[in-house]
Amino acid sequence: MSEIKLQRVSKYIYEIPQQAGMNVPGTVFISEKLLKLISKDKTLQQVRNVACLPGILKASIVLSDAHQGYGFPIGGVAAFDLEKGIISPGGVGYDINCGVRLLRTNLAQTDVMTRRKEVAEALYRKIPSGVGRGSKLKLNRRDLDNVLERGAPHVVEMGYGCQEDYLHMEEEGCMQGADASAVSPRAKDRGIGQLGTLGAGNHFLEVQAIGEIYDTDVARVLGLSEGQIMLMIHCGSRGLGHQVASDYIKKMEHEYGIERLPDRELIYAPIKSQLGKDYLAAMAAAMNFAFANRQVITHWTREEMQYLFPDVTVDTIYDVCHNIAKFEEHTIDDQQKTVCVHRKGATRSFGPGRSEIPDSYRDIGQPVIIPGSMGTASYLLIGTRESEELTFGSCAHGAGRVISRRAALRSLRGEDVQKQLESRDIEVRAGSWRSIAEEAPEAYKDIDEVIEVMHELNISRKVARLTPISVVKG
DNA sequence: ATGTTC
Numbered sequence: 001m002s003e004i005k006l007q008r009v010s011k012y013i014y015e016i017p018q019q020a021g022m023n024v025p026g027t028v029f030i031s032e033k034l035l036k037l038i039s040k041d042k043t044l045q046q047v048r049n050v051a052c053l054p055g056i057l058k059a060s061i062v063l064s065d066a067h068q069g070y071g072f073p074i075g076g077v078a079a080f081d082l083e084k085g086i087i088s089p090g091g092v093g094y095d096i097n098c099g100v101r102l103l104r105t106n107l108a109q110t111d112v113m114t115r116r117k118e119v120a121e122a123l124y125r126k127i128p129s130g131v132g133r134g135s136k137l138k139l140n141r142r143d144l145d146n147v148l149e150r151g152a153p154h155v156v157e158m159g160y161g162c163q164e165d166y167l168h169m170e171e172e173g174c175m176q177g178a179d180a181s182a183v184s185p186r187a188k189d190r191g192i193g194q195l196g197t198l199g200a201g202n203h204f205l206e207v208q209a210i211g212e213i214y215d216t217d218v219a220r221v222l223g224l225s226e227g228q229i230m231l232m233i234h235c236g237s238r239g240l241g242h243q244v245a246s247d248y249i250k251k252m253e254h255e256y257g258i259e260r261l262p263d264r265e266l267i268y269a270p271i272k273s274q275l276g277k278d279y280l281a282a283m284a285a286a287m288n289f290a291f292a293n294r295q296v297i298t299h300w301t302r303e304e305m306q307y308l309f310p311d312v313t314v315d316t317i318y319d320v321c322h323n324i325a326k327f328e329e330h331t332i333d334d335q336q337k338t339v340c341v342h343r344k345g346a347t348r349s350f351g352p353g354r355s356e357i358p359d360s361y362r363d364i365g366q367p368v369i370i371p372g373s374m375g376t377a378s379y380l381l382i383g384t385r386e387s388e389e390l391t392f393g394s395c396a397h398g399a400g401r402v403i404s405r406r407a408a409l410r411s412l413r414g415e416d417v418q419k420q421l422e423s424r425d426i427e428v429r430a431g432s433w434r435s436i437a438e439e440a441p442e443a444y445k446d447i448d449e450v451i452e453v454m455h456e457l458n459i460s461r462k463v464a465r466l467t468p469i470s471v472v473k474g
Numbered sequence: 475a476t477g478t479t480c
Binding site for chain 1: 475476477
């Protein structure tokens with residue numbers, strides 16, 4: 001692998017100039033400190049490889065939380081022309097529609113602090129978590145197909161939550177174009193018992209307090225003030241989405257071969273091809289499973305909070321996707337056109353006025369929700385028109401690992417990590433000591449720095465910083 | 475991320 005030439009354009013913007021084989025340049029929106037953390041892995045080579053794909057428009061982009069992923073970098077954005085372009089499962093990620101929901105409560109920090117152990121314990125018991133963990137919700141085959149094609153509104157119809165929930169989600173909780181018949185029986189087998197489960201890894205359910213508000217005007221519209229208790233749900237499409245990704249990677253390798261690719265993990269199908277269309281229909285179905293998953297977890301979380309705090313109200317602020325591909329309108333060379341945007345570990349961050357944003361937020365822009373790692377802050381930001389110009393309307397999505405799971409297990413003990421969090425008044429419940437060690441704050445980048453870069457570039461503006469009180473992990 | 479090696 002040849003050395004990657006990186007030119008500094010400004011304090012937080014670097015460019016990989018277009019060279020032989022590349023159809024566009026690479027653009028890296030990052031600080032010097034965060035750039036150093038990815039200098040030894042394949043992130044920048046992956047940015048360059050993506051720039052070589054057919055029909056890519058404007059630039060192969062990574063954001064401040066960039067790190068190496070399967071084929072495409074995580075923290076990456078790539079948009080493709082509908083005629084000449086491609087769709088790639090590696091550009092979406094294995095956890096299709098991994099995403100985050102933020103819920104607002106009417107509780108104050110003081111209501112919860114003294115009961116934080118009880119709250120962590122209760123939520124841990126209520127929401128199934130951990131690898132391979134099943135749900136108490138038993139779906140039949142027909143219900144599952146409805147979930148896959150109709151998403152969150154379908155589970156609301158089944159009694160899990162309210163209309164106000166899905167009206168405050170990307171796509172109003174239902175991705176159009178989903179086709180349950182494009183999802184393999186094996187993927188359905190894996191998913192049927194997993195609706196309403198958190199999963200493992202960096203997925204979590206947290207009770208958080210608003211520590212700081214940066215934008216009082218936006219906070220007022222969203223009904224937020226300092227010291228207020230919020231709930232954050234971070235999870236995806238579980239085994240179902242993982243199986244959809246595996247199935248279509250295999251199908252595409254079989255149909256198109258891997259010989260001419262710079263990296264076999266970049267396997268793709270033309271957007272216009274039958275296989276490309278089939279993947280898009282299956283991906284949309286997996287997206288809907290993830291939307292419905294976060295909706296069911298929202299309902300159970302609301303129930304449990306109402307049991308613990310009888311007068312509590314729990315309202316959905318917004319629900320964002322971090323791993324998706326979508327058809328969207330963007331302006332390229334002063335021409336408006338529909339393109340296929342891959343966001344892999346990236347958050348949509350549309351500015352004010354976009355028709356995709358709920359009416360109540362149309363004037364302020366889209367809420368951008370960015371979870372921190374275990375025991376660290378999370379952020380609420382607001383999308384901007386600048387992001388539409390710079391990054392196809394996309395912002396970073398999280399802290400991103402800085403040492404591997406294996407390295408974390410070598411250097412950290414789960415018991416010590418939990419004690420250390422306890423000393424900072426953070427109560428953690430998880431399925432295993434191992435997952436606590438793997439997810440230790442030390443294993444992740446500095447979320448404050450990741451956010452600062454996005455804020456300084458006006459890709460999204462900071463609204464509020466949220467700090468954890470009770471944490472449920474897989 | 476993932477029935478953590480179908």
